[in-house]
Amino acid sequence: MAEIRPNPFEKILKEVPGLQGKKFFSLNDLNDPRVAKLPYSIRVLLEVAVRNCDEFNIKSADVEKILDWQVNSTKDIEIPFKPARVILQDFTGVPLVVDLAAMRDAIKRLGGDPKKINPACQVDLVIDHSIQVEYAKTLDALQKNEELEFYNNKERFEFLRWGQNAFENFSIVPPGSGIVHQVNLEYIAKVVFEDKNNVLYPDSVVGTDSHTTMINGLGVLGWGVGGIEAESNMLGECSAMVLPEVVGFYLSGELPKTATATDLVLTCTQMLRKRGVVGKFVEFYGPGVKNLTLADRATVANMAPEYGATTGFFPVDEQTIAFLRQTGRSEETIKNVEAYYKAQGLFRVYDGTQQDPVYSGEVLKLDLATVVPSLAGPKRPMDRVALSDLQKEFSEGLSKPVTFKTFGVPADKVDLEVKYNLNGEEFTFRHGQVLIAAITSCTNTSNPGVMLAAGLLAKNAVQKGLKVPAYVKTSLSPGSQVVTKYYEKAGVTDFMNTLGFTHAGYGCMTCIGNSGDFVDPVLNQVVKDNDFVAAAVLSGNRNFEGRVHPQTRANYLASPPLVVAYALAGNVNFNFETQPLGKDQNGNDVFLRDIWPSREEVEALAAKIITPEMFTENYSRIAKGTDRWNSLQVKQGIQYEWKEESTYIHNPPFFNCQLELTPVKSIENAYCLGNFGDSITTDHISPAGNIAKDSPAGKYLLERGVPQKDFNSYGARRGNDEVMARGTFANVRLVNKLLGGKVGPNTVHIPTGEVLSIFDAANRYIQAGIPTVIFGGKEYGTGSSRDWAAKGPFLQGVKVVIAQSYERIHRSNLIGMGILPLEFKEGESADTLGLTGKERYTIDLQEGNLKVNQDVVVKVDDGRTFTTKCRLDTDVEVQYFKHGGILLYVLRKLASSK
Known part of the structure; x- marks a missing residue:
């Protein structure tokens, strides 16, 4: 094995100005003019290589490769990357911890020490994918869904509790706390790390969820990797990556009053997909960036997988500092972040005094003022459609041959209408009927602007006397408990409840496919018998076929207020400009424009009600664990005691190998x-969703005495290789x-x-x-x-x-x-x-x-x-x-x- 040598860049280790006793590897002291031209995201990669250079895992030659980024980024040149930390969610995290447990058994079998299998960096696992929308539209939906979550996932949760104590540097955010990316943004992310030698360095992260990229909105470089790669990072391995091109995305102007951050990200996704950015970094810059809140930036960064990029990066700036303060980070942390990033040349300003980096090829440009209300769908997140065009596109696409935008409905079935009875009320089913309307997922629930817009829209709708049709399954899945706090303070909770957007749980839920079934089995039968194109509208980031619900063929991504709007409309084959949502108490038509809240109203409300104390109080509770979580009884030990009868946790056959290659x-x-x-x-x-009774996985579970009502989902059973092979x-x-x-x-x-x-x-x-x-x-x-x-x-x-x-x-x-x-x-x-x-x-x-x-x-x-x-x-x-x-x-x- 090659010898690990002293870091040759120790000579540029110096004290951070204004922070006595704290040091950093100063990129400016490389005295290389190429540093100032590097995109900010590449400067982070450079710092990682400089700080970790040992002439074995990371070599001086790797540093030179990154410094010469302008030349090398087009050559598929490999560089090593060592993230500061790893973040997991439970669907992808459980099998990873299963692998670690199995590796402890395997290394002992090969003559090694089981304790060597242990995270070498900070690892956080947030349990957010297990809860399902089985109950909705009632005030006790949250309590019932959480009870069912623990009932369905007791084995998984007990296993994770074992892992929490068995492994070092491993912490768990228990179920009921929020969505991993929002918790990461509001609580876990440090922005600056400090090692045992008081050396400061940038926070960076890889995660086992594609939307780990959300953290780039905070100026923390991070992206999603497979659980397999994340596991190697946890065990101290560097990731091998190709030095990426960086596409510059220049933003100017301000968003119009009618547009939201969701509309912006769907516009960016369409533009970037057209450009082609797979395997590339995207870095946002320009005067328009300063007009976006940190939450808006996080929304745009979140959907990097949908536009195909590795990251969508916003460098640290004044908005970052303001967000850290708003979310209750300590003043010492904020001081360290600001001093370090300014000293390191990683702090961005938009007053024209800074030289812009050099980017790869032609820069994309977007005037924020041109963004219009939009959705994406019906089958892919990159297929943006303006709100004003959706009815025409949907109706014309019904009878066209099947594509990503069309459905292939026979011409004589396009205008099909079928009457059915639901709870004593008669309805008529037509193509495009909205059966699921869900405010869900990390993309939008972390953004107070769009969440409060939804709440105010609901308030205005209820005050006008509007109602949601009984066939629409409405649900609200906030990304953190802070949302519940500011909804209560804003006085919109009761109005959301009235429309059926009662709180269903803190988790990904509908966006990951945990949508539960429709409000009544009769709807399944009507859709199936008549091959209707049923619809779902959700504030998520993924709408691939079969993901949201097996029987919704048209799935549209939309901002939270538009989710409420389509719930009221009851059908996506609807024109908000010409068709009223209903009538008010005086018999007057009510249009969407009559109840849509203004951007100024939303921003003023957010500024008034959201306080740092909401965040500090919430996350101090989470750190202690919930009563349900703390009550789990597990046997501790270095090695896990596998239960052969378990249909959730099973010792996988991946490590049956000899020491010799x-x-x-x-x-x-x-x-x-x-x-x-x-x-x-x-x-x-x-698939992550339902397990069909007649599928190989369903038959396997039935053979082992698991009734269909307890099948849970593929996502929840990822700790069992025998189920997953069949799935x-x-x-x-x-x-x-x-x-x-x-x-x-x-x-x-x-x-x-x-x-x-x-x-x-x-x-x-x-x-x-x-x-x-x-x-x-x-x-x-x-x-x-x-x-x-x-x-x-x-x-x-x-x-x-x-x-x-x-x-x-x-x-x-x-x-x-x-x-x-x-x-x-x-x-x-x-x-x-x-x-x-x-x-x-x-x-x-x-x-x-x-x-x-x-x-x-x-x-x-x-x-x-x-x-x-x-x-x-x-x-x-x-x-x-x-x-x-x-x-x-x-x-x-x-x-x-x-």
């Missing part, structure tokens, strides 16, 4: 398990070309021609000792950073994925599990090459001795060949692949260390 086997005569098209998301590969490729909206484009989680078992569930077909191939491959189109693995979208295919025997392009995190996760991502050459695909997926394929993997991005030839059993690009993008990824994945690499490394 064995060569990677080549692929011989593999069959194709699935042939998929473009934009196959991680929701398609590993892989289980999305009911999955389209597999092997089945001629039929919708459903099935495939053809090619040797017999039988149509089976994908799991059952995979199981047959495994039993026969036959490897399998997956074909994909563009943007394979788009969406949430789910490690199970790689672990599941691994357990199903998939050895290689061949796609036209990959989402960044998913590609990394595949490698992390030892699955090789190959990429069709530019302009080629399975279709253009005439591949049906029913052939057999042979691939020489050269015992794992592959080179970065080398060509790999695939041989087809009919004599044809085609060439692909190996998407092992760094030398470290090659090493991970040779070891069978990143976790086995780390395990062997720790087991063999003294």
Whole structure:
């Protein structure tokens, strides 16, 4: 093993001006003119490399690579990154802690010390994905949903309580506290870290949730990674990343009175998707930035995964300082942040005195004054549609052939109307009927501007006598308990309750697919029997097919006030300009414009009612833990005592390895398990929502005595590999070309021609000792950073994925599990090459001795060949692949260390 040397940059370690006794690695003292031209986000990467340089994990040459960013950012050059901390949510965090527990068993088996498996940096896990909207529209919905959450997840929570005590540097924010990204923004983020030697450095974070990027609104560099990569960071490994291009996004002007931060982020998402920023950083600058609140910036930063970027970064400035003060951070913390960032050249001002950095290629520009009220959908978050155009687009798209914007309804069924009875009241079902209207998700619930706008809109609606139709399932899922406090202080809680937006729980809920069912089973039957295009409107960031609810085909992302508006309208096939929402007490028509609160009114109310004490009181309670959480009784120990009968927590088979490395086997005569098209998301590969009774996972649970009412969700059962293997490729909206484009989680078992569930077909191939491959189109693995979208295919025997392009995190996760991502050459695909997926394929993997991005030839059993690009993008990824994945690499490394 190479020798770790003293840091060669100790010479630029100096005292922070104005902070006696506190030191920092001064980038200015590199005396390199290139530093001043670097984007602020790249300066953070530079500081990390300088401070951690040991000529082994991070070398002087890496520092030079970053300094020469202007030249190197277009060359796919690898650099190491070591985040200050890791943040987890429970859906992705539970399997990560399961892995750590299993690694403790494995390292002991290999002759090592179980205590070596322990976080080496700060790790926070926020439990926010477990609660579901089973109860809604009643004042006791919160209490009932939380009770059900603990009933459904008792095993998981007990396991996490064990982990909280078993691992060092590991803290848990208990259920009922809020959404991970809002809690991170308001409480966990430090902005500046201080080590044991009083050296200050920038806060930076990776998280096992795609929307970790929200923290970039606070000037903290962070992004989502797969749980597999996060686990290696926790165990002290650097992340290998390609030095990114940084797209500059110039903002000018101010948002108009009718526009919200949600409208802004949907506009940015559309612009950036069009530009193409996958794998790149986006950095916002310009005079318009100072006109955005910190919450507005966080909203824009949150949706970086939707516009495809690694980050959407807003450097630290006066707004950051004001937010830290507003959220109750200590004056010492604020002083350290301001002094450090100014001394380090990381503090941004917008008065024209600072030189703008150099950015990659053409800068995007947006005048905030041009932003209009918008939604995104009906099937993807990048498909923005102006509010004024939505009715026309939806109605015209009903009968057009199925695309991401259209539905393929037969022409004679477009105007279909079906009468039904609900609680003694007769209604008429039409296409576009809103069955779910949810104020949910981190994107918007952390923003007081849009949340108070929703509350004031509800107030105005109730005072005009408007009502929400009984068939709309309305729910409110705040991102933190602070929202509840300022709603009460603003006097809008009762009005929200009157419209049915009663408090359902503190968590992601509808946005993650934990929407529960419709308000009545009759609605399911009406939709199913008549193939209606039912709708959901939510203030979330994801609206992929099958995610919100299996039977809502039109899912629109919207600001919280627009969620309320569409709940009142009851249908997305609605024109707010020409159609009234109802009549007031005097019989006059009431239009949306009559009840929409002004921006000035919202801002004045926020300034009046939101205080630092709300935050300090709330988070001081959270730090102590809730009564339910503290009452969990668990047995402690260094190693976890697995319960074989558990259907929630199971010892996974990922670590059955020897200490010695064995060569990677080549692929011989593999069959194709699935042939998929473009934009196959991680929701398609590993759904988080309901477990169907007749699915392989449902049958597994029934066989083990679990009644259907206790199935919970795939997301909640991610600690059990046997459930998750059966849930892989289980999305009911999955389209597999092997089945001629039929919708459903099935495939053809090619040797017999039988149509089976994908799991059952995979199981047959495994039993026969036959490897399998997956074909994909563009943007394979788009969406949430789910490690199970790689672990599941691994357990199903998939050895290689061949796609036209990959989402960044998913590609990394595949490698992390030892699955090789190959990429069709530019302009080629399975279709253009005439591949049906029913052939057999042979691939020489050269015992794992592959080179970065080398060509790999695939041989087809009919004599044809085609060439692909190996998407092992760094030398470290090659090493991970040779070891069978990143976790086995780390395990062997720790087991063999003294």
